[in-house]
Amino acid sequence: MGYVADRWHKSKPGPDDVPCGQHKGLYPSRAHGKGKRWQARYDGPDGGEITSLWATRTEADKEIVKQEGAKLTGSWIDPKAGKVTVKAYALETWLPAQNIIGRSVTEYRGALDRYLIPEWGPREIRSIKPSEAGAWQQLLTSKYKLSGGYPNRVARYVRGVFRLAVIDRVIAVSPFDGIKAPTLVATDVQPPDVAEVRQLIAAAYKPLWATMVEFTALTGLRSGEVRGLRLDRVDFLRRTLRVEQQLVQEKGRGKYLDNLKTGAGRRVLPLPKRAVDLLAAYVAEHPPPAEGEWAGLVFTMPDRRPVGESTLDWALKSICEKAAVEPRHWHELRHHYASVLIAGGENPKVVSKRLGHKDVMTTMRVYAHLFAEAEEQTRDVLDAAWAEPVTESAEAGGRIPESRGSVAPLTQVRA
Numbered sequence: 001m002g003y004v005a006d007r008w009h010k011s012k013p014g015p016d017d018v019p020c021g022q023h024k025g026l027y028p029s030r031a032h033g034k035g036k037r038w039q040a041r042y043d044g045p046d047g048g049e050i051t052s053l054w055a056t057r058t059e060a061d062k063e064i065v066k067q068e069g070a071k072l073t074g075s076w077i078d079p080k081a082g083k084v085t086v087k088a089y090a091l092e093t094w095l096p097a098q099n100i101i102g103r104s105v106t107e108y109r110g111a112l113d114r115y116l117i118p119e120w121g122p123r124e125i126r127s128i129k130p131s132e133a134g135a136w137q138q139l140l141t142s143k144y145k146l147s148g149g150y151p152n153r154v155a156r157y158v159r160g161v162f163r164l165a166v167i168d169r170v171i172a173v174s175p176f177d178g179i180k181a182p183t184l185v186a187t188d189v190q191p192p193d194v195a196e197v198r199q200l201i202a203a204a205y206k207p208l209w210a211t212m213v214e215f216t217a218l219t220g221l222r223s224g225e226v227r228g229l230r231l232d233r234v235d236f237l238r239r240t241l242r243v244e245q246q247l248v249q250e251k252g253r254g255k256y257l258d259n260l261k262t263g264a265g266r267r268v269l270p271l272p273k274r275a276v277d278l279l280a281a282y283v284a285e286h287p288p289p290a291e292g293e294w295a296g297l298v299f300t301m302p303d304r305r306p307v308g309e310s311t312l313d314w315a316l317k318s319i320c321e322k323a324a325v326e327p328r329h330w331h332e333l334r335h336h337y338a339s340v341l342i343a344g345g346e347n348p349k350v351v352s353k354r355l356g357h358k359d360v361m362t363t364m365r366v367y368a369h370l371f372a373e374a375e376e377q378t379r380d381v382l383d384a385a386w387a388e389p390v391t392e393s394a395e396a397g398g399r400i401p402e403s404r405g406s407v408a409p410l411t412q413v414r415a
Helices: 055-072 087-099 100-118 132-144 150-168 194-202 208-217 223-227 271-287 310-322 331-341 348-355 362-384 409-413
Strands: 003-006 040-044 050-052 239-244 246-250 255-260 267-270 390-392 400-403
Touching: 003 055, 040 055, 050 055, 087 100, 087 150, 087 400, 087 409, 100 150, 132 150, 194 310, 194 331, 208 223, 208 310, 208 331, 223 246, 223 310, 239 409, 267 348, 331 348, 331 362, 348 362
Parallel strands: none
Antiparallel strands: 003 040, 040 050, 239 267, 246 255, 390 400
């Protein structure tokens, strides 16, 4: 149980101590008249002593009762924990806890450095108010001119910082609680169709680029996944690909292979025969390195080193110019793969699994318009199948529907 100490007076005065002139029967300490008189003391859940200063004994007693009650209910928060600055907590606690690597670390850190730390970096994390949280979100568009899905993405990172602070019992409640996140503005993706992808393949000026373009379009792999593809992950007999690794490029460390972190990202991908034949022909002509750090890596540069992300982007840009098509990003080949699956009637759950999305809602958010188009195609197919044929009326000279008995059987329609 905690207790209250009088800082201004000695609890055990010596024989030579002089009585206090202001407080009868008490003997002054060295702290007499300096700062607040009453000190609340209690043990935290970890056994360490926690202290705080108060002007009156009543306030100190109330603090003891409050903190002891919080320990009993499990809602106790170290009053000193909230003194950590927003910058220190975001960079030293939240960012390392995200279990991300490479490009994602750079992206998250960049968002914090550009939009959070300049506004709140030196502030104590407990000092941020809900009104300030709402105003900060508005700055993303008014001051920093972010648009599309970026305000929502940046706000999601920062809201996560404060959410973790609540979980860590650094603060009692997030200032973003009750504050609506910026609206997620989804931009409809317009992926290249099969004809355009064929143009890109034809315009590719190296077998490496032609194979990577086509293989990505046939598998929907992310850039890091296709660049980090190793031959032992491909089962040519069963026509499957174990997507388990990606090529990562990190500042200060360079390129390296790392395992995918999320369970959804790690997946077994069924390969179409065209992809298997394509890969088999390529590795027959361009065998992967047999030893060393990059042993088994399917796609490498002439010096047998991995393909860099910027190199791949530059190659696709050059291919688009040569093919006389609009500039494309490598990720749009992944969108192409998704669009083909959706047009072929695959349900959202299957598409999500093939793409390695963490949940089907991510898939629906990105490709909702493509699913809507596929649904319309389904309606057209059914309407066409069940359309009632018409014949010429010999007597009236007009067109009248045939009897329902003349509708073609479903077995014929499906054929």
